[in-house]
Amino acid sequence: MSDTGYGDFEFERRFWVRDLPTDVLDGAPTLIVQSYYLADEGFAIRLRAQTSGGTAVLDPSLEPLVVLDTFADRFDFCAITLKGPMNVGTRYEAEREVDVAVGLEMIRRGGSRIVKTRHSSWLGSDGWVIDTFGGANAPLVVAEVERGGPVTDLQIPAFCVTEVTDDPRFSNDALSRAPYGPWAAQFEAELAARGPRFLRGLGTNELEQPREQS
Template identity: 30%
Template sequence: MAQEIERKFLLKNDDWRNYADSGQAMRQGYLIGAEKASIRVRTAGDRAWLNIKSATLGVERLEYEYEIPLTDAEEMLESLCERPLIEKVRYEVAWHGDVWEIDVFEGDNAGLVVAEIELEDPQQQFTLPPWVGEEVSDDPRYYNVCLVKHPFSQW
């Protein structure tokens, strides 16, 4: 069983950019948002994945991810996924032995910037960087699948 343990935070400022890599543009769309799971297609550069994630609230969820051909993913994004697509640039930031992923959203979700850290255990300790603000792990508005139905530009 694949388990994702992820905590999600808003940012206080842009100081994280001083530590970030060059970033990776991503496009993703949702094929179905069901009561028990979401099915996502994501592209990043010349790679693509199909992801199935349980629709549970909180920091722990089941997650399964499979690499698929880029051309298949692009076709699914254009013809099968709900709109708007999620467009973002993901930056990685190393901080005190952990890797933070900073998502800077574009398109209908422009203006939203979220930091995520994946953990091995829900009780795992980590050092909170000074640029990290309020935790929003339990707020479904910040889930990518919810940003399709209620984009940040409409809040």
């Protein structure tokens, strides 16, 4: 239960990234493997295992189960989460921590899996997480900001090319069933044809200007 007055509702906005500056990456990334036992029209049951900060950056060619076995002794947190559909940056999420050993075995035994390396960075007035996906979802990179209430009047870093908050294809539960890799070129073509988009109705979007090349 959240202590922000919104119960188990989470507030976040997510952005597709093409070129990520290395100076925004922290030196203590987290390795995450997730398995979805239900993923249907935004409703999901997810089991997540993750390491503490400091794991080496993931080789994006590795599949989730290979990563789970390779780094098994480094996973030190596991939780099961119930999720509802995203609605303009708001989503129901109820989480409970579970035993790590049990969680790892359940991930091995079933569900649709994804793997990613997560970096955390303070940018402007918000804390951001930047996920670099591996396995069939490579080379996807998604930047996400989360607050205790609606994410309004957001300063959006220049490396955030377009917003995917309300694009159901980019939810992690959808990516576990329809990985990004096979449709990456299609998405790039869509983006080139229509241009970037950002949610309206959440205050003012302040877009950072790209850095000049030296």
